[in-house]
Amino acid sequence: MVKIPRRSILQIAGGAALTAASRAAWADAYPAHPVRIIVGFAAGSTSDILARLMGQWLSERLGQQFVVENRPGAGGNVGAETVVKAAPDGYTLLMVPPAVAANAALYEHLNFNFIRDAAPVAGVVRVPNVVEVHPSVPVKSVPELIAYAKANPHTLSFASAGIGTISHLSGQLFNTATGINLQHVPYRGDGPAMADLIAGQVQVGFATMTASIGHIRADRLRPLAVTTVSRSDALPGIPSVSEFVPGYEASSWFGIAAPVGTPVEIIEILNRTTNAGLADPKIEARLTDMGGMRLSGSSADFGKLIVDETEKWGKVIKLAGIKAE
Numbered sequence: 001m002v003k004i005p006r007r008s009i010l011q012i013a014g015g016a017a018l019t020a021a022s023r024a025a026w027a028d029a030y031p032a033h034p035v036r037i038i039v040g041f042a043a044g045s046t047s048d049i050l051a052r053l054m055g056q057w058l059s060e061r062l063g064q065q066f067v068v069e070n071r072p073g074a075g076g077n078v079g080a081e082t083v084v085k086a087a088p089d090g091y092t093l094l095m096v097p098p099a100v101a102a103n104a105a106l107y108e109h110l111n112f113n114f115i116r117d118a119a120p121v122a123g124v125v126r127v128p129n130v131v132e133v134h135p136s137v138p139v140k141s142v143p144e145l146i147a148y149a150k151a152n153p154h155t156l157s158f159a160s161a162g163i164g165t166i167s168h169l170s171g172q173l174f175n176t177a178t179g180i181n182l183q184h185v186p187y188r189g190d191g192p193a194m195a196d197l198i199a200g201q202v203q204v205g206f207a208t209m210t211a212s213i214g215h216i217r218a219d220r221l222r223p224l225a226v227t228t229v230s231r232s233d234a235l236p237g238i239p240s241v242s243e244f245v246p247g248y249e250a251s252s253w254f255g256i257a258a259p260v261g262t263p264v265e266i267i268e269i270l271n272r273t274t275n276a277g278l279a280d281p282k283i284e285a286r287l288t289d290m291g292g293m294r295l296s297g298s299s300a301d302f303g304k305l306i307v308d309e310t311e312k313w314g315k316v317i318k319l320a321g322i323k324a325e
Contacts, residue, residue, distance in 0.1 A: 030062075031063075031091065034064055034066070035067070037051045037054075037093045038069050038071055038079045039068055039070050039079060040071055040072060040075075040078060041079070041097065042072045043070055046097075046208065046252065046290075048070060049210075051068045052068050054066075054124060055068050057273075057277035058270070061273050061276070075107075075162075075165075075324065076103065080114060081111055082094075083257065083259060084117035084260070085112070086259050089262065090270070092258070093270070094118070094258070095255075095256060096255045096256065097254060098254070099165070099166075100118075100306065100310075101313050102169060102317060103324075104310050105313065105317040105318060106164040106317060106322065114306070115310060116260070118258070119257060120300070120306060121255070121302070122274040122297070123297055123302040124294070125254050125290070125294055125295055126251050126295050127252040127254075127290065127292040128208075128226040129166060129207060129226070129227040129250055129251060129252065130206070130209055130212045130225070130235070131145070131206060132212055132216065132224060133222050134198070134203050135222050140224070141239075142225050142239070142243075142244040142245065149182060153181060154183065156204055157183040157185050158183070158205060159185050159196055159197045159205050159207075160187065160206065162186050162189065164324055166208070166252045167206045167207050169313055169316055169322075171206045172316055173250055177245050191211075193207065194212070194215060197221065198215060198220050206227065208252050209232060209235075209291025209292070210292070213290075223235060225244070226241070227248070228240060229242050233288060233293075234289075234291040253295060255295060255305075275296050279296070
């Protein structure tokens with residue numbers, strides 16, 4: 001056994017204590033200047049709305065501006081890559097969309113590995129998708145939809161916001177779990193998909209609650225079920241798919257991440273402040289109005305969600321042979 005001189009041990013311990021003290025002092029001064037929140041989608045998207053909502057809260061509580069910067073492109077990959085390759089100092093954050101979980105399997109040659117290269121900070125919200133149909137479709141429940149699709153093969157199609165989006169994957173998972181074959185029709189975003197669903201050009205949708213709720217309340221669409229395991233407070237009378245198809249779950253979720261290597265003290269500040277925001281009645285009411293459920297918890301909790309969702313959707317994508325456009 002090699003003996004380390006006592007003086008060396010004291011020097012190492014002293015250096016470690018000094019480093020810890022320096023990091024603590026740095027964290028105490030954070031943020032010292034404005035912070036960017038990168039959004040990988042255009043203004044007006046769910047990611048953008050959430051980034052601005054939480055950015056305002058963080059600005060008010062931490063005393064510096066948290067500025068939203070939109071970097072759309074490649075299904076959210078442009079924004080994600082911007083963040084994971086930024087300096088790990090807490091001044092570049094990402095509003096994490098569910099796309100990061102699917103993109104790992106959809107794109108063969110990404111320049112980054114999100115699980116490896118990003119540091120989870122905090123979850124923000126989980127938003128159910130809604131299984132919904134045009135009023136002309138003669139079904140009023142999930143079992144009726146399944147029976148109708150089996151009795152009338154190749155007659156029903158479902159709209160999605162694009163290949164590999166959560167609305168597409170939700171429909172694909174539904175097909176696999178029920179043994180039916182709703183034909184997929186991809187659009188460029190929720191807006192065009194919802195427009196054709198409302199017009200009856202397609203018959204079924206698996207859109208997010210955020211995109212659906214207004215049309216449901218106006219009776220333009222008929223909701224059959226929500227895709228989360230539990231029912232949604234936004235549509236309390238509507239069952240979940242899992243009540244009829246055991247094990248089915250699909251949802252959009254959002255949170256905040258930083259580049260890997262960001263000091264844990266800074267991540268803790270951001271996590272603590274974000275969770276305080278989620279408990280604020282005004283923010284909670286806004287999330288509920290969007291049909292969402294807050295995702296309070298530790299950074300480790302959010303990291304586990306990202307890993308689990310990446311594994312889950314990777315299996316669905318590979319089984320179905322889905323490729324990015």
